[in-house]
Amino acid sequence: MFNLNDIIRPNVLKMKAYSSARDEFKGDASIFLDANENNLGSLAGENYNRYPDPHQKKLKARIAGIKGVQPEQIFLGNGSDEAIDLLFRMVCTPGQDAMLHLPPTYGMYEVSANLNDVALEAVQLTPNFQIPVQELLAQVKPTTKIIFICTPNNPTGNAIESESIEQVLRNFNGLVVLDEAYIDFSDSPSWTTRLAEFPNLVVLQTFSKAWGMAGLRLGLAFASAELIAVLDKIKPPYNINEATQELALKALFQTEALKDMVEKIVQERQLLMQALPALPAVEKVFPSDANFILVQVKDANRLYHYLLEKGIVVRNRSSLPGCAGCLRVTVGTLEENQKLLQAIAAF
Structure with a gap:
């Protein structure tokens, strides 16, 4: 148990x-002289002279x-x-x-x-x-x-x-x-x-x-x-x-906006997962429940540096256990994903 x-x-x-100081004080007050804050205000903006909750x-x-x-x-x-x-x-x-x-x-x-x-x-x-x-x-x-x-x-x-x-x-x-x-x-x-x-x-x-x-x-x-x-x-x-x-x-x-963003990311994830296996450099695309995809490629180190030269940063995970030859690719915008696919296709 x-x-x-x-x-x-x-x-x-x-x-x-x-x-x-904020734990010890209870009730209402208009003058706060307990926490050694700057009572003249903040150069960063309103209320930032006070400690947060x-x-x-x-x-x-x-x-x-x-x-x-x-x-x-x-x-x-x-x-x-x-x-x-x-x-x-x-x-x-x-x-x-x-x-x-x-x-x-x-x-x-x-x-x-x-x-x-x-x-x-x-x-x-x-x-x-x-x-x-x-x-x-x-x-x-x-x-x-x-x-x-x-x-x-x-x-x-x-x-x-x-x-x-x-x-x-x-x-x-x-x-x-x-x-x-x-x-x-x-x-x-x-x-x-x-x-x-x-x-x-x-x-x-x-x-x-x-x-x-x-x-x-x-x-x-x-x-x-x-x-x-x-x-x-x-x-x-x-x-x-x-x-x-x-x-x-x-x-x-803004929970509705969150829902819309998640739906778009999941949609782009599916499009990437459909397109990546057709590329010659790609050997395997692993299933994903996240906003990224693990992709096994023929030469992870070379492809990683090739993408860097094209201004595209992915994560080389090939040194991790069970991830030999793998790159981790975050799902981007439609435009970013298309540029990624074009770059891998031209590799």
Whole structure:
């Protein structure tokens, strides 16, 4: 039986969160002399002389309505990378505990593990980029505290089978972190709908992809209110700046525009997936539930540099396990995609 307090680091359980000026003040006031702000104003614009809401209450209320969760189940971070780092800090004792991930996958899990001195253990995805569940569970040790699963997976683009994820959730007494950065482009339902069922589940999402807000750096973690309360305790007090909160809140009222953009990207993805296999340089196009496509080509390094010469930047993923000879291509505009196809055809 999973018990969150059993895996949180003892020092984290005991610590008290930093109490900011905005946490201590309650009620209404017209003169603020508590936070050592510049009361003359800001050279950057109105309201930026004041510290932002450390709890992002307005933003979380809007997100909760869109995602069908409670505000207390939402953590907002400086990109989902902040949530990844804080999850390590929350449950992994440096030099003692371990994590499991499934390469080829998102590289920040490994970077954060190394930064936090957490042993990095890996089980490679199957040739069709799914989880070898029994092999994964056999690798679990008493010191294994987190398993990271990216779905749809980066860089392969495919969604991970829900039955496999459920098996992992039911048979592992640590945190299972599902990174859903690309969920908006997939037909698979989000695992946020099953948070109540699995107390060890953490779902990561981001506003960098479908919402088009990569420059604002706003990521999300969804989990039980108990787990989110711990993340809120250990985060920096003002981790989401005022400009990001304002602009994100404005964007969150444009859900129809989001739907239109996602539909266009998925349509362009399908057109690319139909056109790429016909090109002589292309050997295989992998299925994609994301806003990118993994493409196996005859000479990945040469084609990558050839495209650079043409002013087209893709990602060379051929050094990753299971991705020999592969380039990762983000779905662009109709014009960009046509130029890409023309360039590969002329290679």
